[in-house]
Amino acid sequence: MTQELGRPGARLGRPRDAGLTDRLLTGALDLVAEVGLDRFNADALVTATGAGKAAVYRRWPNTEVLLAEALRRCHPVPAVPDTGSLRGDLVALLAPWTRAMDRDERALAAVVGQARHSEELRVGLQVAVVEPLDAAVTAVVDRHAARGHRVSDRQGALLRRLVLALWWDRSAADPAPRTAAEVGELVDRVLLPVVPVG
Incomplete structure (x- = not known):
């Protein structure tokens, strides 16, 4: 390229x-x-x-x-509103998955493979996706902790890695829109078990 x-x-x-x-x-x-x-x-x-x-x-x-x-001009990670619950916040974070990928998401998806071999593209993805997604998940975890739930550093780090991995999978392998029910199931079965809600 x-x-x-x-x-x-x-x-x-x-x-x-x-x-x-x-x-x-x-x-x-x-x-x-x-x-x-x-x-x-x-x-x-x-x-x-x-x-x-x-x-x-x-x-x-x-x-x-x-x-x-x-x-670096792409902004695929949404601002996550405080929904009052960990589940609601995670569903809101993954809300873009319920629609077709927009221009920014398609552009980012197009370079994921080549970024393994290009420092410039890797930095572009870091700025556009990795850092904002890390910040969004951190904010969600901090809210959960502020509601009185204990969250260890290990649990928070694992949740960030899982969300990022799922984000890359959607970009590179399976961009088809999900239903709201499918996003909810993904949150319930894959993400919520990582962080205690009780």
Whole structure:
């Protein structure tokens, strides 16, 4: 997927027009979500956005760096309301799973496999998914503890790992929407046993 953009000795990474930079980053997300990573390249981006190739050359050294920056604009993890219970909070966290994947989710899913071989893409996923999801689960666990339930560090860490693993599985293997009942069953059978509710 990596396509080198700059010439040796060329000055890189200095956007000259914030509006054009925004258009290129938005176009990158649109494109990779639509056609996948294998067909994402600078030529396709230029065609899709109407930007000149020189505009891309001035900003990023290759398409992985470009796409990694674009991924940081994705916000797939919802803000989780305080529902009053651990179960309700976890169901709210997984609420996006009851609908088809949106543009951001499709773009992120498209790079999951390649991120194993790309530090840039791995960092993009870390910022867009791993860190927000970790923060969301931590907030849910802290609320549960504040309601008077004891939660060990080990239990909290295991819950975070499970939720992240399920998130990656949906992205990479099984993106079909679930019903609300299926999400509830997943929470009841897989997640709730990790953290005591009594």
